[in-house]
Amino acid sequence: MELQNANILLAGATGGIGSALARQLRAAGADLTLVARHADRLDRLPVEGRRCAVDLRMPEGSEAAVAAATADGRTIDAVLNAVGVVAFGDAASLSSDALEELFLTNVFAGVFLAQAALPHMTPGGTMVSMSGIISERNLPGMAAYGASKAAVRAFTDGFGREARRTKVRVIDARPPHTETGLVDRAIAGDPPNFPQGLTPDAVAATIIAALADDSVKDLPSSAFA
Numbered sequence: 001m002e003l004q005n006a007n008i009l010l011a012g013a014t015g016g017i018g019s020a021l022a023r024q025l026r027a028a029g030a031d032l033t034l035v036a037r038h039a040d041r042l043d044r045l046p047v048e049g050r051r052c053a054v055d056l057r058m059p060e061g062s063e064a065a066v067a068a069a070t071a072d073g074r075t076i077d078a079v080l081n082a083v084g085v086v087a088f089g090d091a092a093s094l095s096s097d098a099l100e101e102l103f104l105t106n107v108f109a110g111v112f113l114a115q116a117a118l119p120h121m122t123p124g125g126t127m128v129s130m131s132g133i134i135s136e137r138n139l140p141g142m143a144a145y146g147a148s149k150a151a152v153r154a155f156t157d158g159f160g161r162e163a164r165r166t167k168v169r170v171i172d173a174r175p176p177h178t179e180t181g182l183v184d185r186a187i188a189g190d191p192p193n194f195p196q197g198l199t200p201d202a203v204a205a206t207i208i209a210a211l212a213d214d215s216v217k218d219l220p221s222s223a224f225a
């Protein structure tokens with residue numbers, strides 16, 4: 001994929017990984033639709049692009065984001081989903097509210113976005129989900145988060161096979177722990193002591209290299225080493 005002038009919808013653009021993706025994609029000349037929940041954080045993002053503040057836990061949020069990205073009549077060349085929340089603590093004590101929030105944000109938002117975007121994708125375009133390394137092996141104290149991410153990976157796998165019919169490539173990115181502050185914004189529980197993580201810029205660079213290289217079909221955790 002040629003990134004110069006590519007029409008790219010970036011969800012979670014204000015986050016640690018999302019903002020690194022935004023900066024690097026814009027530097028490569030992409031035409032961005034920057035999507036996140038909070039308008040004030042989108043306004044503060046020092047990256048040129050259309051802003052779309054929506055709650056992606058509802059299908060209407062994804063529909064509005066896709067409408068913003070296609071407002072000038074163009075199809076979408078790439079959709080990157082860097083939206084997510086995390087929760088810590090034993091599954092036995094996790095509240096139903098936290099469980100609902102995990103699955104609405106991590107799973108349903110991605111499914112709604114995929115549904116809304118697919119009919120508007122350029123043949124040869126790419127969609128990227130971000131399940132993370134935990135979808136390869138779940139961990140105690142993160143069982144529900146890990147389960148939501150396993151659902152992301154499973155959905156991406158099946159959806160990717162369907163999307164091939166319309167010549168859309170679908171990639172699941174599974175980066176290891178990354179220093180974005182996500183764990184300090186947990187919706188429940190306290191984070192364990194993680195070893196030093198990757199930089200958001202390094203993770204974004206690996207994802208963008210995969211976006212530009214049509215031969216890449218998957219981004220396992222080993223691709224970020």
Ligand SMILES: NC(=O)c1ccc[n+]([C@@H]2O[C@H](COP(=O)([O-])OP(=O)(O)OC[C@H]3O[C@@H](n4cnc5c(N)ncnc54)[C@H](OP(=O)(O)O)[C@@H]3O)[C@@H](O)[C@H]2O)c1
Binds near residue numbers: 011038055056181185
């Ligand atoms: N950090 C890690 O160690 C790591 C490792 C592997 C995978 N991942 C995954 O990578 C993705 C990005 O992680 P991150 O660390 O960059 O997280 P982050 O810094 O907390 O960013 C999360 C982003 O999601 C947006 N968001 C949250 N809920 C939303 C909603 N309901 N509607 C619309 N946007 C919403 C936030 O927007 P607002 O700013 O408006 O709230 C923000 O832009 C997540 O899926 C995460 O699980 C992270």
